[in-house]
Amino acid sequence: MAKSGLASRLYRGEAGLDIIGRRKVWFGVALGLILLSVLSFGLRGFSLGIEFAGGNSFQIPASVGTLDQTELKVKEALETAGDGAEVVSTQKVGGTGGDFYEVRTSQLDTEHANAVKAEIADEFGIDAATISGNQVSEAWGSQVTSRALLGLFVFIAVVLVYLILRFEWRMAVAAVSSLIVNLILTAGIYSFIGFEVTPSTVIGFLTILGFALYDVVVVFDKVQENTRGITANNNQTYGEAANLAINQSLMRSLNTSVVALLPVGGLLFIGAGLLGAGTLKDLGLVLFVGMAVAFLTSILLATPLLVLLKNYDPRIQAHNKRVLSRRVAITRGEVTPKGAASRTDESDDEPVDPESAELAGAAPRVGARPAGKRPTGARGGRPAGGGGNRPGGGKRR
Numbered sequence: 001m002a003k004s005g006l007a008s009r010l011y012r013g014e015a016g017l018d019i020i021g022r023r024k025v026w027f028g029v030a031l032g033l034i035l036l037s038v039l040s041f042g043l044r045g046f047s048l049g050i051e052f053a054g055g056n057s058f059q060i061p062a063s064v065g066t067l068d069q070t071e072l073k074v075k076e077a078l079e080t081a082g083d084g085a086e087v088v089s090t091q092k093v094g095g096t097g098g099d100f101y102e103v104r105t106s107q108l109d110t111e112h113a114n115a116v117k118a119e120i121a122d123e124f125g126i127d128a129a130t131i132s133g134n135q136v137s138e139a140w141g142s143q144v145t146s147r148a149l150l151g152l153f154v155f156i157a158v159v160l161v162y163l164i165l166r167f168e169w170r171m172a173v174a175a176v177s178s179l180i181v182n183l184i185l186t187a188g189i190y191s192f193i194g195f196e197v198t199p200s201t202v203i204g205f206l207t208i209l210g211f212a213l214y215d216v217v218v219v220f221d222k223v224q225e226n227t228r229g230i231t232a233n234n235n236q237t238y239g240e241a242a243n244l245a246i247n248q249s250l251m252r253s254l255n256t257s258v259v260a261l262l263p264v265g266g267l268l269f270i271g272a273g274l275l276g277a278g279t280l281k282d283l284g285l286v287l288f289v290g291m292a293v294a295f296l297t298s299i300l301l302a303t304p305l306l307v308l309l310k311n312y313d314p315r316i317q318a319h320n321k322r323v324l325s326r327r328v329a330i331t332r333g334e335v336t337p338k339g340a341a342s343r344t345d346e347s348d349d350e351p352v353d354p355e356s357a358e359l360a361g362a363a364p365r366v367g368a369r370p371a372g373k374r375p376t377g378a379r380g381g382r383p384a385g386g387g388g389n390r391p392g393g394g395k396r397r
Contacts, residue, residue, distance in 0.1 A: 017250070020243040023304030030181055030301055037188025044191050049104070049198040052141030055088060056108045058117065059132045062099040064124045067092055070101045077119035078105065081112055089196060108135070141199070148202045155209060156180075167220055170309040175216045178302035182212050185297070186290045200283040208290030211260060215253055215298035222249045223303060231319045234326045238316045239307045246303055257295040264288050 019026075050057065060070055071090040078085050088104045108116065113133055121128035156176055163172035183205065190197060222245035230241055268284030310316050 017247055018243065019246045019300065020239045020304055020307050023307065026300040026304055030297075033188065034181065034184055037184050037191065040188055040191040044194070046187075046191050047194045047196045048141070049196050050088060050106075050136045051144065051199055052138060052197060054107045054138035054141075055105055055136055056085075056113050056116075057102055057104045057134045057136065058120060059093075059134075060101045060103065060120065060124070061126070061130055062092060062101055064101075064126065067101060071103065073123040074103045074105070074116075074120055077116050077123055080119050081115040085112070085116070110135075144199050144202060148206065151206060152209075155206070159213060163217075163220075166217075167224060170313075171220050171224075171306055174302050174306040174309060175213065175220065177305055178216055178297045179209055179212050181301060182208070182290065182294050182297045185293050186286065189289055189293075190286070195285060201286045204283050204286030204290065208287060208294060211291050212294035212298060215256065215294055216302045218253060218256070219246060219249050219298060219303055220306070222246075223306065231315055234319075234323050237320045237323050238310050239320075242303055242307050242310075246299060250299065253295060253299060257291060260291055261288060264291065 058074065060074075064070060064073075067090060071087060074090075075087055078087065085106045085108050088106060090101060090103045093100060093102045105116075113135065117131055117133050118128050121131055156179070159179070160172050160176055163175050186205070186208065189195075190201070195201075223242045226241040226245045226248075227238060230236065230238060236244075264284055264287045268288055311320070
């Protein structure tokens, strides 16, 4: 029979991906990306919008021409007015009075702002009254940032309490750690590429936390199911059971991420790209980047970190040692694996086949389900009716 494709094996939870076994690789990659992000924070910083850096904005009727033409005329007006100001961003915005272009510049005092406004009106040959201007102070952006940080700390505290009550403290620590890494990497991408940070970006940062938490809880719920009562048997280590949980929930996490990214992608590429809605661009961009990173951190970081923490638990340490010791004993032929035929006294002198012993004592295949108990009754090999060794299995007279 031909082997099933990867997609079908993912749906059945039988892909056999060794995520936990390669956790040192994922930890190393995550640490390297975090260091790069921190370096980018220090060397490049962030491209702050005028809400955070302060500046001026001018709203010009869209009837004057194209967006590129408008930006070029405003640049010429700024050069004529002096003060060294420059254009920060330009976008098309729709309003009740019709479409207009919003051009944001660096900080201008009142005198220069009025001069630029008059120069823009002269460049386009329109009345200066049709151009509106606003000045934004960076103090407003500082208030938004402080409240966003407060909301972030409250969210993390609530999540910690919930996960401790729902699962345990190790799962809470692993989940929150993956959330923090998710935020750092998303911010690193913004810093490195130079995406503009606006209040919509801050809102998007807080939004992706909920999605990342959901993805982690889905995986941890399956881990808890697979590891419940694991110390009562010697079939799997905790890491193998957790790796099985990742394989079983991987397709669900992938489907959830794709379904979530499709509307966000539509919001970003259609709403912002085709319709020119700048606010949608700021919100959609951070959601798209953050959700993509959240899927990777929930699979490659959260559960491996949980296994690392659980392996410090004395009960789990003892259980893992029992499992590994039993496998070594089976490989050496010192223990007969469950379900194998017992060796009789007459066969004690026969040598043990090393290949058979190795196969019997090998660890379960990565992603494979643990072997269940042997069924009994009519389907388990013992004949129905309880006849035993009596001929015919008839009733006792």
